[in-house]
Amino acid sequence: MEGAVRIYAGELNRSAGVARHDGAVVHTPSGASCSRIYFVGVLTEVNRAGHGFLRARVADPTGTIDIAAGRDAPQVTETLASLTPPAFIALTGTFRIDTWLPEPHIAVRPEAVRIADRDERDRWLLVTADRTLRRLEAQHPADRDEGVARVVERALAVIPETPEGDSQGGVRQAVMATIDRYSGPRGMDVADLVRYVQECGYPEPHIRDAIRGLLDDDECYTPASGCIKRL
Known part of the structure; x- marks a missing residue:
């Protein structure tokens, strides 16, 4: 499995994503090309979307990333649903490209989520x-x-x-x-x-x-x- 890359939200939001049959790949302005991310930030919002799906937002000092968790990761969904924002979390995940929006949008599909703290x-x-x-x-x-x-x-x-x-x-x-x-x-x-x-x-x-x-x-x-x- 490809290693997860550390990317600030501010850079991810400036990146280009390519949807492929085996998963999305993100190309960042600093030169990273990756399919997985490791991110530590503050969970600012959690919303249940129904049918076992959940959407959330996680922020670092440079911006915010969107999280989309579904039935394929029940433990992740359960962990996110149990937290009350704001809360520090660490996550690894893959990317999803929302191409139906006016401009393609990169979201993260978390593979694992755990509680973190400010020092981390x-x-x-x-x-x-x-x-x-x-x-x-x-x-x-x-x-x-x-x-x-x-x-x-x-x-x-x-x-x-x-x-x-x-x-x-x-x-x-x-x-x-x-x-x-x-x-x-x-x-x-x-x-x-x-x-x-x-x-x-x-x-x-x-x-x-x-x-x-x-x-x-x-x-x-x-x-x-x-x-x-x-x-």
């Missing part, structure tokens, strides 16, 4: 940011959709800041993830590190504070002037 949602936002930015980086510059970078910024903006100006699972983790991704034998250029993390929506002073904190905590070191590397 925030971790999902961070990892999804990293995966989305990696897909953008892999594209030719002329093909990149700058709107997706703004979607990432909106997603990361909700992660709470600590009094020190860092964020719980926020800028410090973004810095470390960026170092892990781009480091070479001599580490990574600090100027490049700041620039990449700024693209995630973090201000430069917070990024440099996080870098200093990682050096003070012996999480990183400077193998050469102007470079940083994980220990």
Whole structure:
């Protein structure tokens, strides 16, 4: 079975879907082509449609996705029906293309649903940011959709800041993830590190504070002037 891809609602709503005999495939602006999604957000609405069918909406900070559950997934339908919005949930699912609407609409058919919490949602936002930015980086510059970078910024903006100006699972983790991704034998250029993390929506002073904190905590070191590397 194909692995589920992390996609923000704001990007999914900008995506194109293709209905096939073996299931729908979604092509996102950041370059993902997938038939399954992993999503963590807030259940905002649940409506029974009759005959064992249920419709729901789940939101992240970038938008909302539509959920359509039916008799082929009774446990999912039962779980959704038992919840009172708003509630954090995590789900995996396939896509359905509603072609009878004026414009084709992508909905998600959940395969599994479980209760989540804010911390799990925030971790999902961070990892999804990293995966989305990696897909953008892999594209030719002329093909990149700058709107997706703004979607990432909106997603990361909700992660709470600590009094020190860092964020719980926020800028410090973004810095470390960026170092892990781009480091070479001599580490990574600090100027490049700041620039990449700024693209995630973090201000430069917070990024440099996080870098200093990682050096003070012996999480990183400077193998050469102007470079940083994980220990």
